[in-house]
Amino acid sequence: MGRFDDLGLKAVQLGKDHLLVITGGTAHIGAASMAYTEADERIVTAQTAAVPGHKEHRLTDLLVRKISRELGITALLVMGIHYDGLDPEEIREISIQTERMIDEYIAGVKGVNP
Known part of the structure; x- marks a missing residue:
């Protein structure tokens, strides 16, 4: 079992909107970003705390903007990932895995293979 095997994504659809939570290691709330498309659906606006x-x-x-743009929806992404003593390569691996999870989620909503 790898060090980051507990990274996980949970999602709830709220009408047309999507709430996603990604955690790993010691779960917590570290940041939350919300994005929505403007009237013409080409402009994505995001707010982050x-x-x-x-x-x-x-x-x-970055990831919530991708979700909103790809699906044309309002999305809220909450993330809390904590592992002790990460080196730059491990941080990059976590980034790759979280982006892959989002790509798979988007593909699943669209009904296509990633």
Whole structure:
């Protein structure tokens, strides 16, 4: 079993909107980002809040924009991932895994293979 096997995504659909939560390691709320499409659906606006000292907002802002743009919906992504003593390569691996989870989620909603 790998160090990051407990990374997970939970999602709730609220009408047309989507609430997603990604946690791993010691679960918590580190950051939350909400994105929505403007009237022409080409412009995505996002707002992010982060707990001081946490870095999840670097992922939530980019990923929630992708969700909103790809699905044309309002989305809220909450993330709390904590593992002790991460090196830069491990941080990159977590980033890759969370992006993969979002890509798979989007594909599932669209009904296509990622």
